[in-house]
Amino acid sequence: MTSVAVKARVTGRVQGVAFRTWARAEAVRHGLSGWIRNEPDGSVRALLMGPAASVADMVRRMGRGPGAASVKDVLTERTDPEPGVSGFRIVG
Template sequence: MTTIAVRARITGHVQGVAFRAWTRVEAERHGLSGWVRNQTDGSVEALVIGPSAEVAAMVRALHKGPPAARISTVDTEKIEPDTEVRDFRILG
């Protein structure tokens, strides 16, 4: 099982719609670690780490988001996994 990490930037109507809480629930459901946080420009940034198939499923989920969200774009970048990250957190 290969562990990968993806950093995602999600734009659209993604703040004030419980996007971070939804992301944490989804990530935990997929057995992923990482974090999610609001950005000052109105976007949300997330780091997801785990098995490649589960990370891919999470990225697909980010394109939908929670019911109140309206996703414009999801930009992703594969990065080196941080093996120190063990759970999924909401950072801010």
């Protein structure tokens, strides 16, 4: 099973709609590690690390988001895994 690390930037109405809490629960359910945070420009940024198929599925799920969200776009880029990151947490 190939492990990957992806940084994602989610735009649209994604702040104030429990997006980070929803994403953390989804990531934990899929066995991913990383973090998620709100950005000053109204977007949400996340680091997703884990099996390639699980990361890809999480990116797809983030494209829909929780019920109150209105996702415009999910931009992703492959990155190096961040050492010392375990579990999935909300960082801001």
